[in-house]
Amino acid sequence: MDDKTRLDLYRVMVLSRTYEEAILRDYHADKKPAWDIGAGLLPGEMHLSAGQEPVAAGVCAHLRTDDAVTATHRPHHIAIAHGVDLDKMTAEIFGRVDGLGRGRGGHMHLFDPHTHFSCSGIIAEGLPPALGQAFAFKRRPGNRVAVAFTGEGAANQGAFHESLNLAARWNLPVVFVVEDNDWAISVPRDVSTAISSNADRAAAYGIPGQRIEDNDVEAVYTAAGDAVARARAGEGPTLLEVHTLRLWGHFEGDAQGYRPELADVPGHDPIPAYEHRLTQAGILDAAAVKTIKDEASARVEKAFAFAKASPVPAPETALDYVFA
Amino acid sequence: MDDKTRLDLYRVMVLSRTYEEAILRDYHADKKPAWDIGAGLLPGEMHLSAGQEPVAAGVCAHLRTDDAVTATHRPHHIAIAHGVDLDKMTAEIFGRVDGLGRGRGGHMHLFDPHTHFSCSGIIAEGLPPALGQAFAFKRRPGNRVAVAFTGEGAANQGAFHESLNLAARWNLPVVFVVEDNDWAISVPRDVSTAISSNADRAAAYGIPGQRIEDNDVEAVYTAAGDAVARARAGEGPTLLEVHTLRLWGHFEGDAQGYRPELADVPGHDPIPAYEHRLTQAGILDAAAVKTIKDEASARVEKAFAFAKASPVPAPETALDYVFA
Amino acid sequence: MSATDTTATAAGAPAARRLTTARALAEGIGQEMERDDNVVVLGEDIGAYGGIFGSTGGLLEKFGPERVLDTPISETAFIGLGIGAAVEGMRPIVELMFVDFFGVAMDQIYNHMAKIHFESGGNVKVPMVLMTATGGGYGDAEQHSQCLWGTFAHLPGMKVVVPSNPADAKGLMIAAIRDDNPVVYMFHKGIMGLPWMAKNPRSVAHVPEEAYETPIGKAAVVRPGKDATVVTLSLSVHHALDVAEKLAPDGVDLEVIDLRSLVPLDTATILSSVAKTGRLLIVDEDYQSFGLSGEIAARVVETDPGLLRAPLRRVAVPDVPIPYARSLERAVLPTPERIEAAVHDLVKA
Amino acid sequence: MSATDTTATAAGAPAARRLTTARALAEGIGQEMERDDNVVVLGEDIGAYGGIFGSTGGLLEKFGPERVLDTPISETAFIGLGIGAAVEGMRPIVELMFVDFFGVAMDQIYNHMAKIHFESGGNVKVPMVLMTATGGGYGDAEQHSQCLWGTFAHLPGMKVVVPSNPADAKGLMIAAIRDDNPVVYMFHKGIMGLPWMAKNPRSVAHVPEEAYETPIGKAAVVRPGKDATVVTLSLSVHHALDVAEKLAPDGVDLEVIDLRSLVPLDTATILSSVAKTGRLLIVDEDYQSFGLSGEIAARVVETDPGLLRAPLRRVAVPDVPIPYARSLERAVLPTPERIEAAVHDLVKA
Ligand SMILES: Cc1ncc(C[n+]2csc(CCOP(=O)(O)OP(=O)(O)O)c2C)c(N)n1
Ligand SMILES: Cc1ncc(C[n+]2csc(CCOP(=O)(O)OP(=O)(O)O)c2C)c(N)n1
Ligand SMILES: [Mg+2]
Numbered sequence A, B: 001m002d003d004k005t006r007l008d009l010y011r012v013m014v015l016s017r018t019y020e021e022a023i024l025r026d027y028h029a030d031k032k033p034a035w036d037i038g039a040g041l042l043p044g045e046m047h048l049s050a051g052q053e054p055v056a057a058g059v060c061a062h063l064r065t066d067d068a069v070t071a072t073h074r075p076h077h078i079a080i081a082h083g084v085d086l087d088k089m090t091a092e093i094f095g096r097v098d099g100l101g102r103g104r105g106g107h108m109h110l111f112d113p114h115t116h117f118s119c120s121g122i123i124a125e126g127l128p129p130a131l132g133q134a135f136a137f138k139r140r141p142g143n144r145v146a147v148a149f150t151g152e153g154a155a156n157q158g159a160f161h162e163s164l165n166l167a168a169r170w171n172l173p174v175v176f177v178v179e180d181n182d183w184a185i186s187v188p189r190d191v192s193t194a195i196s197s198n199a200d201r202a203a204a205y206g207i208p209g210q211r212i213e214d215n216d217v218e219a220v221y222t223a224a225g226d227a228v229a230r231a232r233a234g235e236g237p238t239l240l241e242v243h244t245l246r247l248w249g250h251f252e253g254d255a256q257g258y259r260p261e262l263a264d265v266p267g268h269d270p271i272p273a274y275e276h277r278l279t280q281a282g283i284l285d286a287a288a289v290k291t292i293k294d295e296a297s298a299r300v301e302k303a304f305a306f307a308k309a310s311p312v313p314a315p316e317t318a319l320d321y322v323f324a
Numbered sequence C, D: 001m002s003a004t005d006t007t008a009t010a011a012g013a014p015a016a017r018r019l020t021t022a023r024a025l026a027e028g029i030g031q032e033m034e035r036d037d038n039v040v041v042l043g044e045d046i047g048a049y050g051g052i053f054g055s056t057g058g059l060l061e062k063f064g065p066e067r068v069l070d071t072p073i074s075e076t077a078f079i080g081l082g083i084g085a086a087v088e089g090m091r092p093i094v095e096l097m098f099v100d101f102f103g104v105a106m107d108q109i110y111n112h113m114a115k116i117h118f119e120s121g122g123n124v125k126v127p128m129v130l131m132t133a134t135g136g137g138y139g140d141a142e143q144h145s146q147c148l149w150g151t152f153a154h155l156p157g158m159k160v161v162v163p164s165n166p167a168d169a170k171g172l173m174i175a176a177i178r179d180d181n182p183v184v185y186m187f188h189k190g191i192m193g194l195p196w197m198a199k200n201p202r203s204v205a206h207v208p209e210e211a212y213e214t215p216i217g218k219a220a221v222v223r224p225g226k227d228a229t230v231v232t233l234s235l236s237v238h239h240a241l242d243v244a245e246k247l248a249p250d251g252v253d254l255e256v257i258d259l260r261s262l263v264p265l266d267t268a269t270i271l272s273s274v275a276k277t278g279r280l281l282i283v284d285e286d287y288q289s290f291g292l293s294g295e296i297a298a299r300v301v302e303t304d305p306g307l308l309r310a311p312l313r314r315v316a317v318p319d320v321p322i323p324y325a326r327s328l329e330r331a332v333l334p335t336p337e338r339i340e341a342a343v344h345d346l347v348k349a
């Protein structure tokens, strides 16, 4: 793996983290003193991806703009890694007219036709549409692929099973990526799931399955490279599960009282770890880190400025877009 | 395996087949000249089980009256093997007031509290309730078990996946039995299913899985014995798949134009085959066969007489039983 | 059951060309498939079998397995696949074999198919047709006899069309395929003209040969009359017409409206008829409460309660599952007998 | 979000004992669990978390993991498990975290839970409670803000209850647990008195300490009045009462009816109120068309259209998904502003 690729992975992870930290700040900023989920510039549930950047960065590095990606209720890192326009995405999360969905969808419903990106707030229900995108791609030139992300908790939902069987049987160019962050809200994976690795479920569909441990972005990159190549080559779907980390709560406001290992969590942050690794390897130094982080901050600030400058949708337009 | 057991298996298979042949006769008897699904004593879809007797006989031989069984849209052989009252079951299929459901349910909705038997016309949706019965049994004395039957086509439905994971994770006393008759209406198993044996899917839930070939009632008996024993011993669920045979159409009226092997089908009828095997083994002879078939015919005739003598439900009672 | 019968062509003139509803529907799909490669058909037993109710008869033979695809019994996966394909510009027609099975896949239908266009602020279209069989009357009981169109019409973002005859079945299917929105196309088994089910006389009728659209959102006044308005749809249209013809000699002149589409609902046609007759009977094979019949009542009285010169009458399934026994099923379905009794109440009120 | 706050006991007398709706609900469940070992609770995050909306707060600590069970995200499996357990004589309370997710498990709910008693001719009972959170108003958008009670009420075989305050929440839950039928128990997030969501003032109120039942099928006239009838439920009851209090000084005297249960629907209470006022406004946070508001209109006019001296008014979600942006969400929800405007139309009509 060459230095440029490794630096790019780091850059994407930093941009994604910088983005989530900015959302975090603005989300809580105006919900005080009495914390009210419906108050402020960013109402509603907010599921942030801090700690899961290696999955998105490692997988999406292999994708082209015209490949499709479906994400979950926790979509920001994936959207960023796939190159969704940050200005429009942020405007959507702020519910503004210049947002991807003109403020209709919000953070769990980001749709970008340009990068064929979408997400859904319903567990595992983002998988079937990815099959359809792959189905369309397969009939057209370009060897395009679809990647469907989901959480480990979602792997116990019926849609997961149906989608893997159908994708395998129809030999669709899809890559399934399970982000195993050990938790489904307050339910640990061993409480919900009968086996220890969802990658083993690939055998139930006769497709390759691989589990990547330690939230290792380079291992993700390698495994995803093979999976995407298989799909492009017409060899069908692959199931990947990455053991990653939910650095923060399930959603903002989650006190995580149910989480015993809470104290150790920050120590497993993948970004400082990768920074250290690249520094050891002589690819990064303090100056480069600063430049990358400054660039990320600048990009995020620009997106937030764009979003906040965008108008709030006019109430009279509330009935628009139900039908085409 | 002792002779009595083998004779009992044969007896159950014969009773079940005799029953289906009688339904077949009456179902078509009064739909002539212009065949009308809604006409006659037995309106509606009719899914008969001829050819699948070895599965029901081999599995239910291990069950007690207070064990639970959930079946599918093709339930008769299973109900008979589990000992559902034949008079009341037949009256239900004829839509009469003395039926299991007072004529409300019909052949796809047979509920017998006495034998804890039920079935559903919705694919794979009989599995979750079986989990609940097992859940209740587990909290009470008696080491009771629940057996959920389903077809191979149903193994691609989300409910199958969710049910196996939950049963495995909660270590419920359930046995899942997949009747693989090669067809889901007109869709062959290899068109619908990415792998060749659903038993291999047990690994996705960390439970034992076994496929029984050749529609062999004794092999089913042995495998089911182990599975039921595991469940009673508190060792959790097992998944069995039996390669069986749909001797007739999916439902009555199915011309089966889609079925290439149609000509060979009758040659694989498991009942003459088992008859031959038991005769070779000196357990059966022509006289015994005759006795068993005569007994079966007499029992079925009695049930049909009971059913036909039972009154049709009064229209004024149509709104009864919506609520308890 | 065996595939639908082939075109029953009346001797001579193509003008007199008569098709069953099933054939007309399949013809409409086939003509659109010829016109547009993006049109494909997916579902259970829609290939070699031709659709359990004949909706896809002959299409596999004509277009091959790349465009007519039998699916596993995985409604969530294949309906969702249709959605993703539509998002990428295809125009899939996905069959849900019986509407009764909606519960295994409703999330894809109502939270995805129906909402993506809105959530995306109009940037993503989902031009797909979800085709499904409805209705009872042949002894198929609680899980295979429902109509449920009220359930779909209640949830925003999908159009809902319900043909009652061969010509509309073809025209509404073509309009649904060409529509840029998701359209739920609900055909009653009893209107299909199946060789193995009691046929209503109007289930075989003249159907124009060329492709044409029947406008979505426009009801049809299938019988003009002055004494009372019967608003209905699907198979019940035929029962209403039969009752209207039966009562005409007694001087009862019924106006019968075939809604044809529930979303959008043609409120104007209903209102002008009720304004004329002052009497309204709604005949609906779906469950009575919290559904179609209530909505029509509300649209009338939020315009002007004075339009109704007699109490509203409803003939629907009285909030009970569809029982198996024929005596009971007949008692809960909107039969001509129940419609006739309601008309008598209505006109003498 | 963090678990619900603990009982806010007013100084002194237990008579003045005040609970949030969430606490009252959990207390009702707990009292039934003490009374009957067959009562268990299943769902996602209902154990250590205490339910995302606090409906099961404290139950795990009190009854342990054998009776308060966190499930995988497998709604079809665990709702079906509840059905099977109920068939065997248990009395499970199963939580569907948000009603918006019904589409992944509706088959178990409407084809099994709701129909087994009927299909069995009354021989098999399914005494279970399906508890679920409804409603919007806090920016959770299209897939997490719906009410959908019309969807459940349309399908036969399940009772549907919808509390609006702490005392009814406890009493209806106890009645639901003791009922031999499946009961869908729908609580609006906005009535729960959650510490992390804007509270309506009536979401903390006196709740009797002992176990008691609030009758299922009986509406409450929460404010008597003579000028117009407002039929509503759940959070909208509070908006309606606020508007009524605001308009009282101007001499507009509104009667407000809290339905509390949709199935069975207390038609008699609605009719006697409308007979008195002659004016009807229905306020419903569910989608407007083909739902609750239509059904109420139909029940009135099939009795006597003359009861309505002015056109019906409806304030509901105007057949559009719930948008994310606050400006848009406010525009589609039944806000006090929209209710007040409708009342003005109604009384001057
Ligand atoms: C069908 C459905 N059931 C339940 C929920 C509520 N819910 C939202 S996120 C979540 C946990 C998901 O866990 P996982 O799949 O591991 O993703 P993570 O949140 O850990 O990223 C649940 C239960 C939902 N959105 N959809
Ligand atoms: C959810 C659902 N989808 C589709 C159907 C229609 N259907 C009834 S039986 C059947 C085929 C079932 O095949 P299999 O599970 O192999 O059982 P078999 O009929 O072979 O016994 C189908 C598709 C249904 N009843 N339920
Ligand atoms: Mg997780």
Ligand SMILES: [Mg+2]
Binding pocket: B151, B152, B153, B179, B180, B181, B182, B183, B184, B185
């Ligand atoms: Mg089969």
